[in-house]
Amino acid sequence: MKYDIIVIGSGPGGYIAAVRASQLGKKVAIIEKYSTLGGTCLNVGCIPSKALLDSSHHYYDAVHHFEEHGISVENPKFDFSKMVERKAKVVEQTTGGVKFLMDKNDIDVYEGLGSFEDATHVKITKNDGSSEVIEGTNIIIATGSKPSTLPFISIDKERIITSTEALKLKEVPKHLIVIGGGVIGLELGSVYKRLGADVSVVEYAPTITPTMDKDVSKELTKVLKKQGVKFNVSHGVTGVERKGDEVVVTATNKKGEEVTFTGDYCLVAVGRKAYTNGLGLENAGVKVTERGQIDVNDHLQTNVSNIYAIGDVVRGAMLAHKAEEEGVVVAEYLAGEKPHIDYNLIPGIIYTWPEVAAVGKTEQELKDANVDYKAGKFSMRALGRSRASGDIDGFVKVLADKNTDEVLGVHMVGARVADLIMEMAVAMEFRASAEDIARICHGHPTYSEAVKEAAKAAWDGKPLNA
Structure with missing residues (x-):
């Protein structure tokens, strides 16, 4: 044929x-x-x-x-x-x-x-x-x-698992050790933490979500810690060994000391x-x-x-x-x-709660490229909609060109930001300015008002509700 x-x-x-x-x-x-x-x-x-x-x-x-x-x-x-x-x-x-x-x-x-x-x-x-x-x-x-895995880790698909096995466990782990503080590890770690598991995240980089904006990483760490997730950043895993129904993970911290984690499951989430x-x-x-x-x-x-x-x-x-x-x-x-x-305008999303979403450049990328930029940030806590629903964690940050006001990057942590981010992806596709977004009437009370306020903060430094 x-x-x-x-x-x-x-x-x-x-x-x-x-x-x-x-x-x-x-x-x-x-x-x-x-x-x-x-x-x-x-x-x-x-x-x-x-x-x-x-x-x-x-x-x-x-x-x-x-x-x-x-x-x-x-x-x-x-x-x-x-x-x-x-x-x-x-x-x-x-x-x-x-x-x-x-x-x-x-x-x-x-x-x-x-x-x-x-x-x-x-x-x-x-x-x-x-x-x-x-x-x-x-x-x-x-x-x-x-x-992906690490060369010295043997995935047995029973206690030492990947995301595939983590989605079809027969029980909620007592202590889930997650190797990798990226999207997959945080999402699946959140599932089992909510259901009563102890969750320890071991991440090689100095922050979780290391490729995202630093403010996002900082806020998400704070929020997930509040939910009970334990983070061990700047820890390089050196060994993973199964002993019956236990898994022992060894790692080296930034001081060069060996640290041991013991759990009943180990999720290897170091990428794909x-x-x-x-x-x-x-x-x-x-x-x-x-x-x-x-x-x-x-x-x-x-x-x-x-x-x-x-x-x-x-x-x-x-x-x-x-x-x-x-x-x-x-x-x-x-x-x-x-x-x-336009690969620059493909949004990245993490479906924890609160959610995380981003499009365009991070603040660090703009600094590295010597772009003259300005930033506007607005807290979800200041929104009437957030207080009504109880979802007060998070923020919206808008990065714009200091000379032209064109929006260059947007980073969000908060309720339903996985959906909110598309407003800014559309705006950036048409090369909108921060002022353009700030002057668009947003429904009240909605989470989207944080986008308008952050854009106004980036444009003239004067959000209306902060």
């Missing part, structure tokens, strides 16, 4: 690329080695983690906040198996939605491992050992990523790496970088002119929404259109 476009991998990047290509009149096939579509994000990443985050957040509110709202619940209890069951249903509905989209858009779905025979032929090896070969004028690689196993890239002549990522140009085209790659398997942030945009860009480019993507 011959296709205009073959997509290998059905995660957010792959399935969106397939849908958009079909919408633009292309004959499309998609290959997925697992029995369900959706990739890491829908099956063992974004969607199931958010389901558990929401369930655990409801329980945490019942225990800690209902009473102040005048709601009495005697000894709130949770059924962890039901939480996991609900998570599975959400995943099933979401992956089923992707299958519906494939059918709706007349995309042929092949289940099996896709590997290159040459630059235009892909062999699909099925679980029963049988295989078939299909041909594609163009091929898009969207095989995503897998959790591009996944190209079994693809047979060498058969097509596709080049990879020293980091194992597929090398692409500005059009996401590999060194082999008819083969493209998107998402976690190429350079850049490993984010589902980044992969989706790249999928659209490649599909439209192959259809003769002229799409664009």
Whole structure:
């Protein structure tokens, strides 16, 4: 069978690329080695983690906040198996939605491992050992990523686990040791902390979320500490050993002293790496970088002119929404259109509570680039909406060019900032100034008023409610 476009991998990047290509009149096939579509994000990443985050957040509110709202619940209890069951249903509905989209858009779905025979032929090896070969004028690689580990850590998937196993535990840990203070470690650590686990985060860098704005890292540390999470920054892990139902983690602190942590589970959350196993890239002549990522140009085209790659398997942030945009860009480019993507305006989000969101440059990046900037900051505590809901932690910070007033970066910690950040992504796409944002009427009372106030603080230094 011959296709205009073959997509290998059905995660957010792959399935969106397939849908958009079909919408633009292309004959499309998609290959997925697992029995369900959706990739890491829908099956063992974004969607199931958010389901558990929401369930655990409801329980945490019942225990800690209902009473102040005048709601009495005697000894709130949770059924962890039901939480996991609900998570599975959400995943099933979401992956089923992707299958519906494939059918709706007349995309042929092949289940099996896709590997290159040459630059235009892909062999699909099925679980029963049988295989078939299909041909594609163009091929898009969207095989995503897998959790990384450290060379001396042996992941046993029982007590020493990755995010995949952390989403399907049979019990709430007594003491969860999290190696890595980034997005994945903090989100999953929050889930189990809310449900009663002791959680210790061990991070090599001097702060958690080391790639984010320093004010964000500082505020999130303060808030999560208040919730009971213990942080051990500037700690380099040197060993992880399982002893029966216990896991012992050894690390060296900034003074050079050895420190030991003992728990019943250890989550290794030190990032992710591009996944190209079994693809047979060498058969097509596709080049990879020293980091194992597929090398692409500005059009996401590999060194082999008819083969493209998107998402976690190429350079850049490993984010589902980044992969989706790249999928659209490649599909439209192959259809003769002229799409664009601004990597500076891809938002980063952490779904703890309060949430964290950012777009554009951090203050440190502007300093390093010698950009003359100004900053405006507004506390969520000063908002009527925040006081009404009890979500008073956090802030919005707007960074703008000191000479032109153009917004260069926005950083938020607070309730629903995962949604609020898109206002600023849109504004920055159209090169708005801080004054532009400050002069737009925002609904009252809303969390979004913090954005307006921070923008005014950046523009003229005079927020109205602070």
